[in-house]
Amino acid sequence: MKLRILERLTVLFSWAAGFILLAAVFLLLGYLLVKGYSSISLSLIFGEASPLRALLLEERVFDGLFPAIAGTLVLVILSIVWAIPIGMATGIYLAEYAGPRVKKMLDVFFDVLSGIPSIVVGLFGFSFAVFLHKNFSDKIGPCLLISSIALSFLVLPYIIRTTQASLEGIPRDIRLTAIALGATQLQNIFLVLIPKSLSGIMSGIILAIGRCAEDTAVIMLTGAVATVGLPKSFFSQYEALPFYIYYISSQYSTPDELMQGYGAAIILLLLCAILFSIAYGIRRGLTHFAFYRA
C-alpha cells in the first residue's frame, strides 16, 4: 500500500515537473511574442534602407538589425567551422585510439573545459587579442576571428563528447565487420564508424550552434560592439544579436528602443530555428550520403 502511494506520487511529481517545464517554455515564448510582436517589421531589420539593396550590400543599414543578424550568422558559421574538425578528431582519438589512462586524464580535462564559465573564456580571448596586439601587429585587436576562436573553445566539449559517445555506442558486430574484411583501422573509422555515428555527432553540432548563437559573455569581451555595420573582415569588429539584446535592455532610453530589443530576441530565436532545421536536414541526408555515395 505504502509502495503504491509512493509510486503514484512519483508519477504525479514527474508529470508536474514536465508540465512546469513546458509551461515555462511557452510562457517565455508567449511573453516574447506578445511584447515583441508589434516591433517585428522589415524596418526593424533594414531600418530606412531598401531591403533588396541592403541584401545586395549596395546600401548601408543604419538603424536596423541587419548587421547584427549578419554578424551572428558569420560568427556561428566560423566558430562551428573551427570546432568541427578539432572536436571530431579529438572525439575519434578518445573513442578509438586513446589508452585507458590517457582517456581518464583527458576526460577530466574536457569536463573542466565544459565547466568553464563563458565569461572566463571571453577573458581568455580578450587576453589573447591583447597579446597578439602587443607582440605581432597593432592592427589586431578584439575581432570576429578572435571571437569565433574563443567560441569554438566554448563548444568543443559538446562536439568531442557526442563524437566519442556515438562512436563508443556502436555495437561490436558492426565495429568488427569491416575489420574482418581486411579494413585498416583508419578505413574502418572513415567508411563505417563515422558514417554510422554521424547522426549522433550532428546532435552535438546542433547544440554547439545554439550555444554559439546565444552566447554574449564571450563576444562582448572579444569584439562585438553596438554599432559598426556589417562585418568587413575577419579582423574587424562586428555586431551580434545577443549583444544587441543585452545592450538595448541595459541602455534603452525610450519604450520603442526596448521593443526593438524584444524584436531582436524573436529574430535570434528564428535564426536559431532556421540553423537547427538546416542541421537536422543535413543530419538526415548525410548518413544516407555517407554510405550510398558512388
Added chain:
Amino acid sequence: MSYSMSDTIKIQVANLQFSYQGRTVLRDVTVSFAENSITALTGPSGIGKSTFLMSLNRLWENIPDAHMKGTVEIKLQGQFRDVYARSMAVTELRKMVAMVFQVPNPLPMSIGKNVAFPLKLAGENNRDVIACKVERSLKMANLWDEVKDRLNDDARTLSGGQQQRLCIARALVLEPEVLLLDEPTSSLDQASTAAIEELLTGLKDHLTILVVSHYLEQVVRISDRVVRFADDTIIP
C-alpha cells in the same frame, strides 16, 4: 619436414592459449585442419569456439583485454606462414582468411555495395572488375538469381537468410583461401539453413571451411570432420 607440413594440411595450430580479462578460455590447443574440407567445431556455448576462430584471423586483437599464446600457421598462396609473424600484415591475412558472423551483418548500403565493399577496402577502382567479381561471388553464394535485378536496393531489405548469404558472398569476393563461419545459421529458419548448408558443401572445392555449429544434425550433414571443444581444450 614434419607430417603436419604435408600437402593436405591447411591450418596448423600449436599450443594455443587464450584468455579474456584474466579468464582462461582455451588451454594448450593443438590441432590441424585439412585443405578443401569442412570442419565443424562443436561444444557447449562459452567454451571458446568463436575465440578459436578469431585466433586464426587475429580478429581478437581488436577486442580489449584479450591475450593469446601459441602459434598459428596457415598455408597461404602455397606456403605455410606464421600468421603472427611480423612480416604478416593483418589486413592481408584477413583478406585471405575471411569470416562470417553469427548474426548477418550487412552494412547499411545497397546489396551491390555490400559485396563490393572489401574490394573498395583493397583499393580496387575498376568498375568492370568490381561488377564482375560481385556477380561471381553472389553466384557462389547462390544469391545472384534472387538479387540480380535489385543490386541497388538496401541490403537490409533482404530476408535474414538472404542477408547471411550476402555476407558469405561479401566474404568470398576477395577470393579467400579459408572461410571461418561462426554459427552462421543459428538465427535462421530451416529453409534458409538448408540453403546455406548446400552452399557451403559446394564451396569446399575452392577453399577450406571451419564452421562453428551447435546443431548435431547440421554437423553430420555437412562436415567432413568434427572437432569437439570441452573444458577449455579440444577432443579431436
